Amino acid sequence: MKSSVLVVDTGVGNLASVLAAFARLGAAARASCDPDAIAAAPFVVLPGVGTFAAGMAALRRHGLDRALRARIAADRPLLAICLGLQLLGERSEESPGVDGLGVLAAKATRFAPPLRVPQLGWNEVTPEAGLLALPARAHFYFANSFHVQHAASDCHVATADYGGPFLAALARGALLACQFHPELSGQVGAALLRRWLDRGAA
Amino acid sequence: MTLTVRVIPCLDVADGRVVKGIKFQDLRDAGDPTELAARYEAEGADELTMLDVSATPQGRAHALDVVRAVRAVLGIPLTVGGGVRSLADARALLGAGADKVALNSAAAARPQLLTELAQAFGCQCTVLALDAARRADHLADQLGWELVTHSGKVRTGRDAVAWARQATAAGAGEIVLTSWDRDGTGAGYDLDLIAQIVDAVEVPVVASGGAASPSHLLAALRAGAQAVLAAGMFHRAEYSVSMVKAELAAAFVQVRR
Numbered sequence: 001m002k003s004s005v006l007v008v009d010t011g012v013g014n015l016a017s018v019l020a021a022f023a024r025l026g027a028a029a030r031a032s033c034d035p036d037a038i039a040a041a042p043f044v045v046l047p048g049v050g051t052f053a054a055g056m057a058a059l060r061r062h063g064l065d066r067a068l069r070a071r072i073a074a075d076r077p078l079l080a081i082c083l084g085l086q087l088l089g090e091r092s093e094e095s096p097g098v099d100g101l102g103v104l105a106a107k108a109t110r111f112a113p114p115l116r117v118p119q120l121g122w123n124e125v126t127p128e129a130g131l132l133a134l135p136a137r138a139h140f141y142f143a144n145s146f147h148v149q150h151a152a153s154d155c156h157v158a159t160a161d162y163g164g165p166f167l168a169a170l171a172r173g174a175l176l177a178c179q180f181h182p183e184l185s186g187q188v189g190a191a192l193l194r195r196w197l198d199r200g201a202a
Numbered sequence: 203m204t205l206t207v208r209v210i211p212c213l214d215v216a217d218g219r220v221v222k223g224i225k226f227q228d229l230r231d232a233g234d235p236t237e238l239a240a241r242y243e244a245e246g247a248d249e250l251t252m253l254d255v256s257a258t259p260q261g262r263a264h265a266l267d268v269v270r271a272v273r274a275v276l277g278i279p280l281t282v283g284g285g286v287r288s289l290a291d292a293r294a295l296l297g298a299g300a301d302k303v304a305l306n307s308a309a310a311a312r313p314q315l316l317t318e319l320a321q322a323f324g325c326q327c328t329v330l331a332l333d334a335a336r337r338a339d340h341l342a343d344q345l346g347w348e349l350v351t352h353s354g355k356v357r358t359g360r361d362a363v364a365w366a367r368q369a370t371a372a373g374a375g376e377i378v379l380t381s382w383d384r385d386g387t388g389a390g391y392d393l394d395l396i397a398q399i400v401d402a403v404e405v406p407v408v409a410s411g412g413a414a415s416p417s418h419l420l421a422a423l424r425a426g427a428q429a430v431l432a433a434g435m436f437h438r439a440e441y442s443v444s445m446v447k448a449e450l451a452a453a454f455v456q457v458r459r
Binding site for chain 1: 204273277278279296298300301322323324325327376404429
C-alpha cells in the first residue's frame with residue numbers, strides 16, 4: 001500500500017517541492033489544512049517557509065496548533081522542516097512576543113555578522129549515532145536566517161556549523177525535525193525521507 | 203564553516219525549450235529543460251536556476267508548465283525568474299514548484315515588491331536578479347556599473363552597487379549578479395563587479411555572466427562570490443558539473459561531491 005502523507009498547508013509556504021519529493025518515492029502526498037485529517041493521517045509533514053509569526057498565525061487560524069500538539073503527544077509520525085522545526089520551539093527572535101508550539105525547549109536566534117544571512121547552500125551535517133541512520137558526513141541543503149542552538153536532552157540530535165554549531169536535526173520518538181530541507185537535498189535527502197516513511201510504517 | 207560553495211547551472215527557457223544567447227540576444231535551441239535538469243542534478247549541481255526569456259504572453263504561460271515538469275524530476279533547489287511582475291506571479295511560480303523567485307525589472311520599478319515577497323515567503327525565497335553593465339564613462343581608477351533592466355534593453359543610469367544595498371535592505375535574501383558586458387561571451391566573470399557587490403551586501407551573491415571554464419568559476423569564488431552560475435559551458439557539454447567540482451576541489455575550494 002502507498003504511504004499516505006499529509007503536508008500541512010499554512011498558505012504561506014511552497015509545498016510543491018515537498019509534494020514532489022514524496023511523489024518520487026511513490027508515496028501518496030497531498031496538502032491539507034484540516035485539523036481532523038492532520039490528526040488522523042499516518043504521516044504528517046510540517047514544512048516551513050516565511051516568518052515565524054506568519055507560520056504560527058496560520059496554524060492557529062486553522063486550529064492546527066492543537067492538532068499538531070496532540071499528534072506529538074501521541075507520538076505519531078511528524079516531520080518538521082526548516083521553519084517547521086523552529087515553530088516547535090517556544091519563541092524566535094524573528095517575531096518577538098509570538099509563542100511557538102512549545103513542544104521543544106528551544107528558541108530561534110538570528111545568525112550574526114559577519115556571516116552571510118540567510119545561510120543558503122549545502123552544509124555538512126554530523127549526526128549522533130541513531131538519528132535515523134544519517135550518513136556520517138553528508139551535506140544537506142539549508143535556507144535559513146534563524147537557527148536553534150540547543151534541544152532537550154531526550155532527543156537524538158545532528159549538528160552543523162555556520163559560525164559555530166547549530167541544531168541541524170533532532171529526533172524524539174516519531175518526531176523528526178530538520179533545519180535543512182530533505183526535499184531539496186538530492187539523493188541524500190530522498191534517502192532520509194524513505195527511511196522516515198519506512199520506520200513509521202514498521 | 204563547512205558551508206560549501208554552490209555550482210548552479212542556468213536554463214534560459216523560451217516557449218518550453220532551453221535557449222542560449224549572447225548578451226541576452228540571438229537565442230539558439232540548447233535542449234529540453236527536464237532532461238537537462240535531471241542531468242545536472244545527477245552530475246552534482248547544487249541548485250538549478252531557470253530564467254523565462256519568452257518574448258510572448260503565450261510563452262510566459264507555458265513557463266509554469268515547464269516549472270511543474272522540472273520540479274517533478276528535480277530534488278535540488280530551483281530558482282525561477284524572468285517576467286515576474288507581482289506577488290501573484292511569484293505565488294504561481296512557487297505553487298508550480300519554484301523554491302526561490304528572482305526579480306529584476308519589476309523590483310527596479312517598485313522595490314516594495316521585494317518587501318512584499320519577503321514578508322509573504324521569507325527573504326530566503328526572494329532573489330534579486332541584478333543585471334549590471336559597465337558605465338560608458340567607466341574609468342580604470344573609478345569603477346562604475348549601472349543597473350540594466352528588461353533583458354538588457356534599458357540602461358537605467360542607476361548605480362548597481364547602491365541598488366544592491368537598497369534591494370537587500372528591502373528584503374532580497376540573495377543576489378544573482380549578471381554582468382551584461384560578459385554574458386554569453388565566455389570571457390570570464392566581471393571580477394571587479396563581483397568584489398564590489400559582495401563587499402556592499404550581507405546576503406549571498408551568485409556570480410553570473412561570462413563563464414566558459416572552471417578557472418573562471420574559481421576566479422569568481424576567489425573574488426568573493428558564494429556561488430557561481432553558468433549556462434553555455436554546461437549545455438554544450440564542454441564541462442560536466444562534476445568535472446568543474448573536481449577542479450575546484452583540487453584548488454582547495456569546499457564543494458559538495
